Amino acid sequence: MNLEKLFKPKTIAVVGLSKHNPLSPGRMILLKNEYEMDVKIYGIHPDGGQLEGVKLYSRLEDLPEIPDLLVIAVNARDTLEYIQQCVNLGIKAAIIISSGFAEIGGEGIERQNKLAKLSFDNDIAVLGPNCIGVYSPPLIDTIFLPTERITRPPKGSVALISQSGGFLIDQFFVKFKERNIGVSTAVSIGNRAVVDETMLLEYFSNEDQETSNIAFYLEGFKEGRARDFLDIAKKSEDIVISFFGGVTEQGRIATQSHTASLAGNSKILSAALKQNHIIQPKGEGELLTYLKVFEVLSHRKKPFGNNTITYGNVAILSVSGGHGVICADLISKYGLTAVQFTEEETNKLKQRINPVATKIASFNNPIDLTGAVLDIDIENILEGLSEIERIECILLLLLPYPPNISFQIGRRIANIITVKKKPVICFIPYVSKYSLIIESLEIANIPVFHSIKEVVQAAAGLKLRTRIMNLKKHNIYWE
Amino acid sequence: MNLEKLFKPKTIAVVGLSKHNPLSPGRMILLKNEYEMDVKIYGIHPDGGQLEGVKLYSRLEDLPEIPDLLVIAVNARDTLEYIQQCVNLGIKAAIIISSGFAEIGGEGIERQNKLAKLSFDNDIAVLGPNCIGVYSPPLIDTIFLPTERITRPPKGSVALISQSGGFLIDQFFVKFKERNIGVSTAVSIGNRAVVDETMLLEYFSNEDQETSNIAFYLEGFKEGRARDFLDIAKKSEDIVISFFGGVTEQGRIATQSHTASLAGNSKILSAALKQNHIIQPKGEGELLTYLKVFEVLSHRKKPFGNNTITYGNVAILSVSGGHGVICADLISKYGLTAVQFTEEETNKLKQRINPVATKIASFNNPIDLTGAVLDIDIENILEGLSEIERIECILLLLLPYPPNISFQIGRRIANIITVKKKPVICFIPYVSKYSLIIESLEIANIPVFHSIKEVVQAAAGLKLRTRIMNLKKHNIYWE
Numbered sequence: 001m002n003l004e005k006l007f008k009p010k011t012i013a014v015v016g017l018s019k020h021n022p023l024s025p026g027r028m029i030l031l032k033n034e035y036e037m038d039v040k041i042y043g044i045h046p047d048g049g050q051l052e053g054v055k056l057y058s059r060l061e062d063l064p065e066i067p068d069l070l071v072i073a074v075n076a077r078d079t080l081e082y083i084q085q086c087v088n089l090g091i092k093a094a095i096i097i098s099s100g101f102a103e104i105g106g107e108g109i110e111r112q113n114k115l116a117k118l119s120f121d122n123d124i125a126v127l128g129p130n131c132i133g134v135y136s137p138p139l140i141d142t143i144f145l146p147t148e149r150i151t152r153p154p155k156g157s158v159a160l161i162s163q164s165g166g167f168l169i170d171q172f173f174v175k176f177k178e179r180n181i182g183v184s185t186a187v188s189i190g191n192r193a194v195v196d197e198t199m200l201l202e203y204f205s206n207e208d209q210e211t212s213n214i215a216f217y218l219e220g221f222k223e224g225r226a227r228d229f230l231d232i233a234k235k236s237e238d239i240v241i242s243f244f245g246g247v248t249e250q251g252r253i254a255t256q257s258h259t260a261s262l263a264g265n266s267k268i269l270s271a272a273l274k275q276n277h278i279i280q281p282k283g284e285g286e287l288l289t290y291l292k293v294f295e296v297l298s299h300r301k302k303p304f305g306n307n308t309i310t311y312g313n314v315a316i317l318s319v320s321g322g323h324g325v326i327c328a329d330l331i332s333k334y335g336l337t338a339v340q341f342t343e344e345e346t347n348k349l350k351q352r353i354n355p356v357a358t359k360i361a362s363f364n365n366p367i368d369l370t371g372a373v374l375d376i377d378i379e380n381i382l383e384g385l386s387e388i389e390r391i392e393c394i395l396l397l398l399l400p401y402p403p404n405i406s407f408q409i410g411r412r413i414a415n416i417i418t419v420k421k422k423p424v425i426c427f428i429p430y431v432s433k434y435s436l437i438i439e440s441l442e443i444a445n446i447p448v449f450h451s452i453k454e455v456v457q458a459a460a461g462l463k464l465r466t467r468i469m470n471l472k473k474h475n476i477y478w479e
Numbered sequence: 480m481n482l483e484k485l486f487k488p489k490t491i492a493v494v495g496l497s498k499h500n501p502l503s504p505g506r507m508i509l510l511k512n513e514y515e516m517d518v519k520i521y522g523i524h525p526d527g528g529q530l531e532g533v534k535l536y537s538r539l540e541d542l543p544e545i546p547d548l549l550v551i552a553v554n555a556r557d558t559l560e561y562i563q564q565c566v567n568l569g570i571k572a573a574i575i576i577s578s579g580f581a582e583i584g585g586e587g588i589e590r591q592n593k594l595a596k597l598s599f600d601n602d603i604a605v606l607g608p609n610c611i612g613v614y615s616p617p618l619i620d621t622i623f624l625p626t627e628r629i630t631r632p633p634k635g636s637v638a639l640i641s642q643s644g645g646f647l648i649d650q651f652f653v654k655f656k657e658r659n660i661g662v663s664t665a666v667s668i669g670n671r672a673v674v675d676e677t678m679l680l681e682y683f684s685n686e687d688q689e690t691s692n693i694a695f696y697l698e699g700f701k702e703g704r705a706r707d708f709l710d711i712a713k714k715s716e717d718i719v720i721s722f723f724g725g726v727t728e729q730g731r732i733a734t735q736s737h738t739a740s741l742a743g744n745s746k747i748l749s750a751a752l753k754q755n756h757i758i759q760p761k762g763e764g765e766l767l768t769y770l771k772v773f774e775v776l777s778h779r780k781k782p783f784g785n786n787t788i789t790y791g792n793v794a795i796l797s798v799s800g801g802h803g804v805i806c807a808d809l810i811s812k813y814g815l816t817a818v819q820f821t822e823e824e825t826n827k828l829k830q831r832i833n834p835v836a837t838k839i840a841s842f843n844n845p846i847d848l849t850g851a852v853l854d855i856d857i858e859n860i861l862e863g864l865s866e867i868e869r870i871e872c873i874l875l876l877l878l879p880y881p882p883n884i885s886f887q888i889g890r891r892i893a894n895i896i897t898v899k900k901k902p903v904i905c906f907i908p909y910v911s912k913y914s915l916i917i918e919s920l921e922i923a924n925i926p927v928f929h930s931i932k933e934v935v936q937a938a939a940g941l942k943l944r945t946r947i948m949n950l951k952k953h954n955i956y957w958e
Binding site for chain 2: 023099103104145146149150151162163164165166167168169170171174178217219245246247248249250251253254255283284285318319320321322323324325326327328329331332333338359360364365366368371399400401402403404429430431451452453
């Protein structure tokens, strides 16, 4: 089944729009795509006429061309008729927004079975039903909730696939935007009657050049499809990461009512994911932190350093002792190692900073430059650390409070790091005025986080990604 | 030793200010307190004259009155002389900003020993050295970093004591402000040569009426003082919560260079804290979540409900299935229980919402009202849940995306909850336009968080606090 027309359509049509209710999903999809997106969209309404300047057609057959994709937002009862029209007209892809299928039980299950048979028999790529569809910027956006209510993430390297529409637009859209993580395409799979997570994994892994990282929120695999999913993930050159809901007893009770699927025995699930190089984050926080790091790395044509590097050996550079202590506590917890400096290295580092700071700074790892630090000291120490080959990654805890730190510090760090090619992960407090510093760093591919824990998580993510890349390259399974 | 003059001085004097360097700490403290705080402040400079409109005095003896507190920001060498002057003049409290004591080793240790002896012998409450002092709004603020760089938290119920100045102003000030958690007083203890964490615990517990919660960041107890700290905490009527840095091997290496103290064997430490009713959060995130809940509760004259309540039995109300699933997964992890509804209760709840939503909503716990929800449905279900006595706390996952949810929803929920007196903890995505909703809720003492995990953590915090309160009341130790 070819999914390209779901995500890269040149033309789409939408059925099920109200001329009177401004909040009807079909109407919102028509106007949003007409006025905000690149795709060519046609609206279908039995009465024809027009809607806010957009001409409406009475029937699909009247359209000046056969659209690549049909978006269906009519009553559940009428959906099958429209899929039949897709068959008749040769429309090869459809998104069904409508609910009233397996999720309501009884006749809904029957309706969904008919839908699946009709679609598979005629090779029509149907997304849904009971979904909010696709966001593939700058082309198409069927997320039919008011634009002024819902934040959208920027364009990027992550294909994002969610079994829950609410989780997609909130936990993902809001938090991706907040963290500046970009999506290639975002997909709400709904009841996945036809197109399922395994087909999507295959498509984004093999056929979509914009995607480097494939992220899932799932409450279980579609019945009978787990093995295929795992096999495809194992062979994928992209990073596959999946967060599972419904892994506890209480969560399972919740999924039964939500999408009628189970994450199953969570230990078996975790083992299978690991064996097939699928990252399973511990929570949404870890998922987001990993994706942010992976996004930054996806911009790099080559990995940092050579092939033997693990990224597990870090140096911590702070301007506050307490931050250094907490960071050091966390790196043990996350399986990272603080590089021990030789006496010679320590002495060399000491000579790089201003005399006042030299006296009170400490040069263990973490290095604490204290509040007596100047911009130039941070530059010089970063340069010094970059030259120590055993250090694979630098964790920079940058509090812009000391009076002699200027707001140019971001640009100055970026200049050093861009030349030195050593990965740096940065902590900066979340205060809006520091956005000046943050932007200078992120534009230079230095990811910035707002908690020390996330910095350490990010370093652990970098290590994990490197390990998986190496295992994949050599066809080695995890132990 | 009486600490009141450290935190509630009527008059203070500051020595060690530069007329030429606008960033000198003494100068910043003078001008900040003169122009922004309520205390009466005098500046001391050998040349006299004035500074930005503030009259300077050549010597302490020339002041028109004996100040309650002296802030010392001179060279380390000259500090002892000023403490001697405190002795001579009868000044009973001092804050020493200056560094150059035990933290630099050698002569610094000797200097600190002399300082301690002189202060103890003469009963002078000295805070520091090597600290950033005290923030006690609206009275006094000696945090000498530029006001335009450092966020300050609002006034509230938390006494906040930190062994790291950097951690205090960043991890605490920034994040308290972000989460709207208020402080009664914030204290940087520096090298704690005289005033230590145990004295502060005693003061805030017994003598400060504004404080209901006492929070510490420590890297270990002052030598020989652990037993006293634990005893006082056990007897305190306030909630005592302490986050420890330097609890791992790597973290210990860091603290040795930072404040020359050890958190010691972390398992023994944790057991001792628990036995003495001191909450030890797992990380800074948990600390902040707990404090936010405790702050809200400190406004309440009486606890919710009766004495047998545990707050462990919760109901989850969501408008998105995925959010409900993740929340349900987390409540198991955090030791909470989802109340099971009887068939009668379920039917009653169903009758409370609009007919479209009734069909697709699910009424397990979590309840998922779906995107078809109206404002009034949420009100009605909250009312229904409030009437089920077994439910001790409601976790409300409110995504304001559905088209029929209005921005009045905050006020409407607050109206219901204020009458019903059942604790509600709310999730709302972190998007600035929702501040309208968030403010309406928080003003009604409904704490709002921006992740599902924090909501569940907060409910666990409420349960923990209740348990500790009950144990304290009956003089029972933890098992």
